[in-house]
Amino acid sequence: MHTIQIDEGWCKGCALCVIYCPPRALQVAARFSPRGVHPPELVRPERCNGCRLCELLCPDFAITVTEEGRVHA
């Protein structure tokens, strides 16, 4: 299972991570971040395969993908 951490001080809510997520595991949140934008959230964690494309495509270095309990150690 993977989780994502969003640095809400750095995220500008451009949603590139949501647009380019290959398994469509992310979604734009309805809530506002302290900066007044809609941050992404991992709504379907079972779909996330940890490809880290969101992390590579984030222009603001705001996403970090973390892996919990790796199956293939």
Place this chain on the structure above:
Amino acid sequence: MATGLRIKTAAELRTNYLRREMFPTIFCDGCGLGNVLNYTLWAIDEVGLDLDRTVFVSGIGCSSRLPGYINADGLHATHGRALAFASGIRAANPDLTVIVFTGDGDGAGIGGNHLLHTIRRNMDITVILVNNFTYGMTGGQSAPTTPDGGFSSTTPYGNIEHPLDICELAKALGAPYVARWPVVSPAQPVKSIAEGIRKRGFALIEMLTPCPTAYGRRNGLKEIEQIWRWYREHTVLLDEWEWVEQFGSPEEREALRGKMKIGVFQDTERETFEDRWAALVAREKL
């Protein structure tokens, strides 16, 4: 060179390379400059550059804000003169690695002459030229690279000038490494920038970067998803382009109009300014 890239996490890049107090960046939503910074850091990590022996040089413009975010020495030079300052650094201390961030307006418009002569001298510099088709920071004036018919604040009825192909220019001048990639595809630019840094001599990597605020807004590409998709749809790999030109049907050839070639255009060896200078010093016992 190795074909696989080592995965680098954003957290790792943040601690190792970034000036965290400078964040968040000034770039607009949907701008690709943050991605150019991200890919450059990947490439630097791939090459294993020592940031204490690396200097980042930039001119004026959105792209020229990039060295401010990297925790290394940087020089924010005058408009268009980034390459002149970079040449000075290389000439004074050839032990330093010099990476230049410049834009299309800064590097090819206002500093076009410096681009010509730095390539001609073949200084060992890696230039990451961010092409967004416009002068974004000053309000979207037309740049030398604005496509045919492109709308900008100074061409409200469409651009009538022929756009400048920076990569063809660099190729004609004999730059040892010339590549062009859009930011929408991450892996190729990372590899190209790494190859450019490793290359002895002038390396030009042109990055096609969306500018939804200054360019996209006037050209019907205001939405982030839409302008990023435009870059995917309007770029054709060099091999495919050549194949279509040679064997394609008239319809396929017609489809190439208005699109841009991407790929590595030149990868050769050429004697650098530093080599010739060292030889001169040895010969004349200066």
